[in-house]
Amino acid sequence: MIRALGMMSGTSLDGVDAALVDTDGIRIGGFGRHAFRAYSDNEAAVLHAALGSWPEAEGVPEAARLVEASHADLARSYPEAELIAFHGQTLAHDPRGRGTHQAGDGAALARATRRRVVWDFRTEDVRQGGEGAPLVPFFHWACADWAVGQGHLPREPVAFLNLGGVGNISWVDPGAAAPEAPGACLAFDTGPANAPINDLMRARLRASCDEGGRHAQAGTADTAIVAAFLEHPYFARPAPKSLDRDQFRGLAEAVAGLSVADAAATLVAALAASVAAGLEWLPSPPSQLLVCGGGRHNCAIMAALSQTLPMPVAPVEAVGLDGDMLEAQAFAWLGVRVMRGLPISGPATTGVPAPCCGGRISHPRT
Known part of the structure; x- marks a missing residue:
């Protein structure tokens, strides 16, 4: 087992998650301590200004330096970590066009922390013809396997719904021999999640989010806007598939004329x-839907999911997992897989033609 530190800065742009995982890259041996470093308003503004930008664009070097410094600052408090898995900050994602862009140089982080750093997880998948996202599904398979071992789940298919800036779902069968085995996993981005709600709160109320779903619970969803949203061609595309954070800008524009409460309620209903x-793209109905990511703290979102979906819906804490740290833990696990040359994506998760081991490894002196 290797003690790996996973570090994740998501599309919600709230800060950096860090979490330790003991793993051999297949099974989860245990979960270690974790921490969160929030971005200041000024730091978040720098990252927001760089969203949608590619490496040569103005503002990207400043954003990259911020990402590197904030991650290095947090990583120094984990001297026990044998390696660091660094996702970086996604600024642009266009797998069928220019590729994918995560700001932050893993080699610079390796020098700053004097530790091995595994990074650039998505580029190779895209180069081989995959979507480059989502990358967490293989880890969801490992989590289901761990939860079965702990007695929290039956050994039958279950789905994980991660609600960050974008939503993604993983259907996993913990009865499969490995996550890359045929029929073990299917995953794809479901649509916008917290990003448009957070952007609405930032623009209207100068708040970072709709805390607890208070505004959405007070509003009424515009069903016509939701129906028009569902006409987007993305929903007719078979899985696997992935989204850029701002691919549904039209949804934000559609709710611009509504009150804050009604706009928030409409965005929750759309989610x-x-x-x-x-x-409809899942191989079989999952026994339950386990929700992770910041969206599970929004009571309006959880209520809407429970009312809309035909299976039980619960936060991942119901099976002994930590929904706030799952993505950081995922990259710790994925980092060890990269070190061992194991696949981190496959045809049913990113659409890559064959199981793919991406990532780069940087050492302190390189």
Whole structure:
């Protein structure tokens, strides 16, 4: 087992998650301590200004330096970590066009922390013809396997719904021999999740999010806007598939004329409707839907999912997992897989033609 530190800065742009995982890259041996470093308002503004940008664009070097410094600052408090798995900050994602861009140089982080750093997880998958996202599904398979071993789940298919800036769902069968085995996993982005809600709160109220779903619970969803949203061609595309954070800008524009409460309620209804639309692509109905990511703290979102979906919906804490740290833990696990040359994506998760081991490894002196 290797003690790996996973570090994740997601599309919600709230800060950096860090979490330790003991793993051989196949099974989870144990979960270690974790921490969160919030971005200041000024730091978040720098990252927001760089969203949608490619490496040569103005503002990207400043964003990259910020990402590197914030991660290095947090990583120094984990001297026991044998390696660091560094996702970087996604600024642009266009797998069928220019590729994928995560700001932050893993080699610079390796020098700053004097530790091995595994990074650039998505580029190779895209180069081989995959979507480059989502990358967490293989880890969801490992989590289901771990939860079965702990007695929290039966050994039958289950789905994980991660609600970050974008939503993604993983259908996994813990009865399969490995995550890359045929029929073990299917995953795809479901649609926008927290990003448009957070952007609405930032623009209207100068708040980072709709805490607890308070505004959405006070509003009424515009069903016509939700119906029009579901006409987007993305929902007719078979899985696997992935989204850029701002691919549904039209949804934000559609709610611009509504009150804050009604706009938030409409965005929540659209989120739930997009997840329901995605269920038709799953190989079989999951026994339950386990929700992770920041969206599970929004009571309006959880209520909408429970009312809209045909299976039980619960936060991942119900099976002994930590929904706030799951993505950081995922990259710790994926980092060890990269070190061992094991696949981190496959045809049913990113659409890559064959199981793919991406990532780069940087050492302190390189």
